[in-house]
Amino acid sequence: MDAQMLDNIGSLLASTVNIFIPITFAAIASCFSARTGIINMALDGIMLVSAFFAVYGSYLTGNAWFGLGLGIVAGVAIALFFSVITIKFRCSQALAGLGINMLAKGLTIVLLQAIWNAKGKSAIVEGIDVIRFDAIAGVPILGSIFAQIPPLLIVLVASLALVQVVFFRTVFGLRMHVTGENPVAARSLGIKVERMQYVCMIISGVFASLGGAYLSICDVSIFSRDMVAGRGFIGMAVAIFGANQPVGCILGGLLFGFAQSLQYRLQGGAGIPTQLVQMMPYVLTLVALAFSKKDTSGLTESRL
Amino acid sequence: MKDLFTRAWKKSKGFILQSGALFSIAAFVFSLIVSAAIMLLSGFDPLQGYSALLSGAFGSWDNVATTLGTATPLIFAGLSVSIGKRAGFFNIGVEGQLLSGALAAAVAGAYLKGLPAFIHIPLCFAIAWIVGGLIGVLSVKLKQFMKVSELIITVMLNYVITYLVDILVSEFFLNPGYVVRTPDIQASAALAPLVPLSRLNTGIFVALAGTVLLYWIYRRTRFGYEILAVGLNRRAAETGGIAVNTKVSIAMFISGGLAAMGGAVESMGVHGYYIANMVSGYGYDGLTIAIMGGGNPIGCVMASVIFGALRAGSSNMNRTTNIPGEFITILQALVILFVSAPLLIRYFKDKLTRTKSSGSEAA
Numbered sequence: 325m326d327a328q329m330l331d332n333i334g335s336l337l338a339s340t341v342n343i344f345i346p347i348t349f350a351a352i353a354s355c356f357s358a359r360t361g362i363i364n365m366a367l368d369g370i371m372l373v374s375a376f377f378a379v380y381g382s383y384l385t386g387n388a389w390f391g392l393g394l395g396i397v398a399g400v401a402i403a404l405f406f407s408v409i410t411i412k413f414r415c416s417q418a419l420a421g422l423g424i425n426m427l428a429k430g431l432t433i434v435l436l437q438a439i440w441n442a443k444g445k446s447a448i449v450e451g452i453d454v455i456r457f458d459a460i461a462g463v464p465i466l467g468s469i470f471a472q473i474p475p476l477l478i479v480l481v482a483s484l485a486l487v488q489v490v491f492f493r494t495v496f497g498l499r500m501h502v503t504g505e506n507p508v509a510a511r512s513l514g515i516k517v518e519r520m521q522y523v524c525m526i527i528s529g530v531f532a533s534l535g536g537a538y539l540s541i542c543d544v545s546i547f548s549r550d551m552v553a554g555r556g557f558i559g560m561a562v563a564i565f566g567a568n569q570p571v572g573c574i575l576g577g578l579l580f581g582f583a584q585s586l587q588y589r590l591q592g593g594a595g596i597p598t599q600l601v602q603m604m605p606y607v608l609t610l611v612a613l614a615f616s617k618k619d620t621s622g623l624t625e626s627r628l
Numbered sequence: 629m630k631d632l633f634t635r636a637w638k639k640s641k642g643f644i645l646q647s648g649a650l651f652s653i654a655a656f657v658f659s660l661i662v663s664a665a666i667m668l669l670s671g672f673d674p675l676q677g678y679s680a681l682l683s684g685a686f687g688s689w690d691n692v693a694t695t696l697g698t699a700t701p702l703i704f705a706g707l708s709v710s711i712g713k714r715a716g717f718f719n720i721g722v723e724g725q726l727l728s729g730a731l732a733a734a735v736a737g738a739y740l741k742g743l744p745a746f747i748h749i750p751l752c753f754a755i756a757w758i759v760g761g762l763i764g765v766l767s768v769k770l771k772q773f774m775k776v777s778e779l780i781i782t783v784m785l786n787y788v789i790t791y792l793v794d795i796l797v798s799e800f801f802l803n804p805g806y807v808v809r810t811p812d813i814q815a816s817a818a819l820a821p822l823v824p825l826s827r828l829n830t831g832i833f834v835a836l837a838g839t840v841l842l843y844w845i846y847r848r849t850r851f852g853y854e855i856l857a858v859g860l861n862r863r864a865a866e867t868g869g870i871a872v873n874t875k876v877s878i879a880m881f882i883s884g885g886l887a888a889m890g891g892a893v894e895s896m897g898v899h900g901y902y903i904a905n906m907v908s909g910y911g912y913d914g915l916t917i918a919i920m921g922g923g924n925p926i927g928c929v930m931a932s933v934i935f936g937a938l939r940a941g942s943s944n945m946n947r948t949t950n951i952p953g954e955f956i957t958i959l960q961a962l963v964i965l966f967v968s969a970p971l972l973i974r975y976f977k978d979k980l981t982r983t984k985s986s987g988s989e990a991a
Contacts, residue, residue, distance in 0.1 A: 365779070415969035418718060418779050422915065423964035430957030431666070437952045438670040557783060564776070597799060603791040606784045613781075614774045 327464070328414050332589075334468030339585035341469060341576065342543065345477055346371070348577035349535030350559020352487055356528040357570045359491070360521045361504035364528050366406040367556030369428030374399030376381020376432040378537035379547040380439065384450040388541050392452065395537035396530055402428065403529025407522050425556075433549050444549055451545030452476070476538050482529070488570045500524060532556065558609060565612040576612070607621030649927065652920045654973055656934070659962035666958060667951065677951045684944020690826055691944075692985035697827025697898065699929075699936030700774050701726070701907060703835040704890030705840050705914025707927035708835075708883045708919055713918060714846070715879035721782030723911025724789035725763050726853065729756035729888020731793050734895040734902035736800055737813030748816040753834070753892055760888020763789065764880035772873065776857075786911070801902075809903040819897035824986035831893030838886055842925040855879045858887060887911065892953045913939075916960050935960070 325595035350367050364370075378395030382388045406424055408417045433443075442447050454472040461471040491497040502510040503520045508519050535555070540547045562580055565574020587601045664674035685695045705722050712719035719725075733756040740748065767785055771778045803811040821828040845852040857865040858872050866872050890910060895902050913935050920934075921927030938956045946953035966973060 363777075403713070409965065409969050409972060413969040413971040415972070418777075419919065419964055419968035422720075422912075423961045423968065426912070426957050426964065428959035430954050430959075430961060433954040434666070434670055434672075434958065437950065438672065439692065441950075554787070557780070561780065561784075564780075585840055597795045599791040599794045599798075603788055606787040606791075610770070610781070610788075611774050611785050612775075613784075614770075622762060 330464040331468070334426070334465040334583055336582075336589060337465065338468045339588065340581040341477065341586045344577045344580075344581035345474065345480055346538045346543075346555055347533040347559045347580055348573055349531050349538065351562040351573040351577055352483065352554050352570065353492075353528040353531035354533070354560040354563035355487070355566075355570070355573065356531065356577055357523045358563060358568050359500045359504045360524040361419050362407070362410065362509060362521055362525060363421075364403075364406070364532075365417050366402065366424040366524070366559070367421075367532050367559060368552050368554065369421070369425040369556075370399045370402045370406075370424075371552045371556050372428040372432055372529075372550075373402050374533035374536035375540035375551055376435065376446075376547050378541045379446050379449050379545075380435075382451070382541055382545075383439075383447060386450050388450045388452040390451070391541050392534075392537050395541070396533040399533025399536060400526055401531040403532065404522075405527050407525040411518055411521055411525075413523055429550060432547070436547070436549065446547040449541065452542045474538070474542050475545070476534060476542055479534065484570045484574060489512050491570065492619075496570065514612065532559075558605065561609040561613060565609075579612075580605060580608065587589040592603060640912060649922070651970065651973070652927065652931070652967060653734060655966035656920070656963055657957070658966050658973065658976070662962050663955070663959045672949075672951045674919065676949055677945055677955065680945040680949050680951075681941035681956075682904050684941035684948075687944075690823065691940060693823040693828040695933065695937045695940040696717050696830065696832060697936070698939045699932040700827075700829070700832045700835050700897070701890035701910050701918055702913050702932040702935050704838060704886050704893070705816065705910050706932050707838055707925060708796040708887035708890070709914045709918035710921060710923055710925065710928055711842060711845075711855070711879055712764075712883040714859050715855040716862060717771075717778055717876055717878050717880055718882075719767070719782060719880065719883050719887075720779055720911075720915065721763065721785050721789075721884070722914045723909075724782075724786040725760040725887035726792050726891040726907045726911050726914075728763055728789055728891070729760040730891030730907050731796060731801075731902045732756040732759040732888065732893045733809070733817075733892030734810045734813060737812045737817030737896055738801075738901070740815060740817075741813075743816055745816040748814065749819070749901035752817050752896060754798045756770075756888040757885035760891070761881035761883075761885035764882075764884025764887075765877050767884075768873070768877045768880045771815065778869055784849030785854035797902060797904070803901065807903070810901045812900050813896060817896055818900060819893060821897070827898050829893070829897030834889065834893060838889065839925045839929055842886075844928055846925070851875070851878070854981060887914070890914075909940070913960070916964050920963060 345542040350371065353367060354364055375397040377398035380391070381394030382391030385391070402424060406420055410417050410420050436442055436446060452475055453475050457471050457473070461467050491500070499510070499515050499520060502513065503515060503517050507517045536552060539551055539555070558580060562576035563573055565576040584605050587604055590596060590601045664678070667674040667677055668923060675682050684691060686692055705726060708722050710717055733752045736752040736755045737748070740751065743751065763785070767778060767782050774781065785901060798808055801810045801984070803809050819831050822828045822830065822832070846856075854865070854870050854875050857868065858875050862872055870882055891907050894907050899906055917931040917935055920931040938959065942953035942956045945951055945955065
């Protein structure tokens with residue numbers, strides 16, 4: 325194998341990781357809500373709003389970490405709004421999700437105009453810097469992946485471990501599971517079902533916001549309209565594929581990330597129409613859904 | 629005279645309250661108010677915005693024609709969602725079905741030559757209908773096979789179809805030239821414009837005919853009754869001896885076909901060819917329209933006119949004020965939220981009446 329080939333593989337894997345991060349955040353977010361019986365159809369909207377406010381926060385203060393905080397606050401606010409209208413006012417989750425995603429799209433475009441007087445993109449702001457490990461920069465493949473690590477990747481890995489523990493080793497995780505599987509049984513055990521759902525939706529909002537903010541202030545340091553582009557839905561599909569478990573989310577996220585970055589490579593290559601390659605992730609998602617276990621996904625429930 | 633008025637009101641009151649029209653209107657008014665607040669908070673002038681919207685939609689006869697012309701495909705999209713919803717299948721795939729119908733009609737219009745108009749136009753419609761309808765049936769079959777909610781399946785299918793249509797255009801049906809589009813349709817496949825140089829064409833009569841057809845299916849046919857039973861309670865319908873899967877498939881063949889007709893009138897009446905993004909977002913508008921119309925085909929037509937007006941007005945707002953035209957997305961989103969959460973409006977109403985009565989007590 326020559327150096328060129330190694331470089332190619334290295335950059336392919338590096339871009340896999342780059343796609344993996346926001347989608348896996350979205351997948352964890354989806355796990356938290358699905359396990360308590362709520363299908364968080366508003367993930368896209370939450371991510372978009374958080375991506376916007378992360379950039380706005382960084383623009384206001386010049387501090388990207390403050391931006392991240394503002395993004396999370398805004399995202400959680402949207403998640404709470406979704407929970408209130410679905411849990412308290414019993415709005416259908418699919419319609420509430422649809423409404424909130426549209427609201428987020430319109431709102432961010434109007435705010436772009438109001439703040440930066442621009443139709444498509446915000447100003448370039450201070451982003452969250454990558455952590456550099458210059459020692460391994462020269463190593464083939466490993467160097468291209470791990471020489472520059474975005475801090476949110478560390479956050480993601482830590483949260484995945486934590487989530488694994490919370491889901492399977494704590495009373496809270498068990499209660500979550502019962503709430504989702506059988507709310508009536510949960511209530512008879514003295515679990516406050518609604519409160520459980522609100523708490524998990526807030527956690528879901530935090531993770532979705534991290535994913536959204538990654539897209540804007542880590543990846544490109546700019547907000548552009550519609551930048552989430554269905555990643556929330558894909559995260560949801562990854563979570564279903566992974567049976568709403570962290571390990572499954574990692575596998576699904578890596579698979580999807582790899583397929584997507586392979587797509588970027590293949591684009592424009594040897595006679596394959598670009599659209600055919602662009603279509604791949606969605607076909608892959610459908611195939612993954614067709615062959616995944618559905619018992620914990622809750623997606624066939626009538627409350628949708 | 630006054631007696632006559634009160635009697636007329638008493639007669640129509642029942643209908644208005646029962647059909648849920650009042651509720652949809654209330655939701656729309658609420659959305660207008662909240663949107664105005666959002667505009668105000670983002671530093672824009674809501675009065676200026678709304679007057680630009682209104683004059684863009686109804687300011688002149690040409691604008692009215694644009695509004696009605698834009699409403700035409702939306703009527704189809706709304707009806708399409710409506711019949712799916714009635715059968716308990718929530719068809720978010722309208723967007724993809726519209727696209728495929730637009731392409732199918734454009735291709736049939738351009739490549740079939742030497743036919744008289746009275747054969748060519750119906751033939752284009754039929755081909756579009758079959759393509760869209762089959763996609764509708766496909767999503768039902770996928771749901772049965774995968775046992776996943778149709779919401780996810782149809783959203784994914786929308787993406788797949790969007791790219792597939794792009795491939796078909798650029799690989800097989802490309803018009804020579806710089807713009808990626810299909811060749812012009814034959815004159816025999818074109819729908820005549822009703823107002824010159826506007827979007828309004830004879831397609832609107834087809835849309836109205838579709839409305840009547842759906843109304844007839846809902847009210848007068850056994851099939852209409854059966855899909856209602858399936859939509860309300862699938863298991864009970866099954867126990868009652870209705871072949872549930874077949875009925876849902878037929879309903880979705882109609883749903884997909886209606887959506888495709890929306891695309892077909894756009895390529896045959898407005899553009900004269902298929903070009904990417906020419907119907908983008910219409911399918912999602914259809915969802916809102918069906919929800920606002922409350923399952924009533926005539927309600928769908930009224931909601932379509934409102935949304936046609938919003939779309940027509942928004943480009944005027946974009947041109948004449950500094951408020952982005954996407955503002956109507958916010959308005960539309962709020963309509964969805966308010967209409968789909970009936971308890972929300974009731975909650976506000978209770979709050980209002982309570983504060984009013986407590987206010988009068990204090991006085």
